[in-house]
Amino acid sequence: MTSPYIEQILKARVYEVAVESPLEEAPRLSRRLDNRILLKREDLQPVFSFKLRGAYNRIARLSDSAARRGVVCASAGNHAQGVALAARKRGITAVVVMPQTTPRIKLQAVMDLGGEVVLHGDDYDAACEHALQLARERNLVFVHPFDDPDVIAGQGTIAVELIRQTGGNLDALFVPVGGGGLIAGIAVYVKYLYPSIRIIGVEPEDAAGMYESLKAGRRVTLERVGIFADGVAVKRVGEETFELCRRHVDEIVLLDNDEICAAIQDVFEDTRSIVEPAGALAVAGLKKVVVREGWRGKRLAAITSGANINFDRLRHVAERADLGGEREALLAVTIPEHRGSFRHFCEVLGRRSITEFNYRYESEAAAQVFVSFGLAHGREEKDSVALALRAAGYSVTDMSDNEMAKLHVRYMVGGRARGIRDELLYRFEFPERPGALLKFLDAVGSRWNISLFHYRNQGADYGRVLAGIQVPPAERAEFLQHLNDLHYAFAEETGNPAYRMFLGA
Secondary structure, three states: OOOHHHHHHHOOOOOOOOOOOOEEEOHHHHHHHOOEEEEEEHHHOOOOEOHHHHHHHHHHOOOHHHHHOOEEEEOOOHHHHHHHHHHHHHOOOEEEEEOOOOOHHHHHHHHHOOOEEEEOOOOHHHHHHHHHHHHHHHOOEEOOOOOOHHHHHHHHHHHHHHHHHHOOOOOEEEEEOOOOHHHHHHHHHHHHHOOOOEEEEEEEHHHOHHHHHHHHOOOOOOOOOOOOOHHHOOOOOOHHHHHHHHHHOOEEEEEOHHHHHHHHHHHHHHHOOOOOHHHHHHHHHHHHHHHHHOOOOOEEEEEEOEOOOOHHHHHHHHHHHHHHOOOEEEEEEEEEOOOOHHHHHHHHHOOOOEEEEEEEOOOOOEEEEEEEEEOOOHHHHHHHHHHHHHHOOOEEEEOOOOHHHHHOHHHOOOOOOOOOOOEEEEEEEEEOOOOHHHHHHHHHOOOOEEEEEEEEOOOOOEEEEEEEEEOOHHHHHHHHHHHHHHOOEEEEOOOOHHHHHHOOO
16 A cells, blocks of 8 residues: 555655755765765755755645744754744744754754744753643644654655655665654655665664664663764654654664764765764764675665754864774873883884874883874774784783773873973974874984873874973983974973973972
8 A cells, every 4th residue: 555655745845945955976985885875965955954844844734824823843953943944934933942952053043044942951852842831831833853744754855856866776775863754754755666775774872762662663762862963862753753664664773973973074075065963874874884784886875964063063073083984093002111112112003194192101110102093904904003012012902992081081191200300391393294203203212211292193284292301401402402403393391380280290
């Protein structure tokens, strides 16, 4: 029997505000994965998200008497913008309840569209309860972000475009999942026409509502959800969306935040656009399944669902993208504390691209070093480096998957050294190229003991190092002459109050 959704999707009113989003090749990702990767660019909608489709279809189909009452919704941001724009188009009022954790860029966007913003709660579910209360108190029409047939049908128009753009020539389609409205609308239409196309949903590990519900055979409520991918941070999926996903979705894949960050970088490198974490979910899931299944030569599509990301969040994304893409390794290494040991350690690492070095003298016996370096060949290369370091007599602990180490400890290595003598502190700059760090250590650290070292590759033309060096007073004139002969830019920081308060003896 034909699903009633097919007719609803084909008759959905979305193009008075939405555009048919392009389906673009991802050439770099395609070459790397040896599959043809296509991106359905919903991040290019007028509100930078697919949510406009469902929201407008719902509001456009309201009767005149219902519309005059005004509408209310709850949203982490993207549905809110869709509702605000749709309400403005129809000339009615819109009240938008948003979690207090909503990114500022999404708050401002809703206000710019004329929506009345109410901040309530720490997550979508708390905001939703308050929106329902406002609907009762103010006699407003509640516009659900996902569990509504008109909203589902509006999102399903993406599938109509996708099938037309590909002719149905797809092996698998990857879709981000929050409450389930997007994947439900897409899956019901695609499976009706092309049941052989695999529909694969993608969720964060810390917001796996649909995954857990499908596994249990019933809707479950998560105790808490992570908010990094705030666009899909939903504790309980929709009743209608759950039923549609149970019938039409082949699989749900889970991802950690580092994998999402790596996918944001992948999308940027192919499109020069920056999607939000939820917007990169489908690409991250695609990568994971390709590796898991060993796919080659497949035609695969992913929905890039939104691009509403706060600029300051890019710091975190950039830090974690290389780890998530297995392009960087983070190791903790114990080295003996004697002159030349630091340089020898770097020799064992070889001419790899060092991305960070954290070291502080601890005692005369041994020192702990945090080092991260770029990987050209993923986990295999990381394991071979660890093996080489152990063969050279070093104790090595892989911290690449240690959340506390990645989030906090790598930035906290340091402190006051016990019994340190004759330490001077300098900032250095040197041209950033392969082998530059080892050359720097050859020049600076061959005669005097390095007692503190911090370096982080920032992707600039010049590397910046903070180094503590033990120089007896009788040798300081010679040391200064040595620095001048190196022609590195440097500045002494021994008198800096930050050094005196947190790092000095």
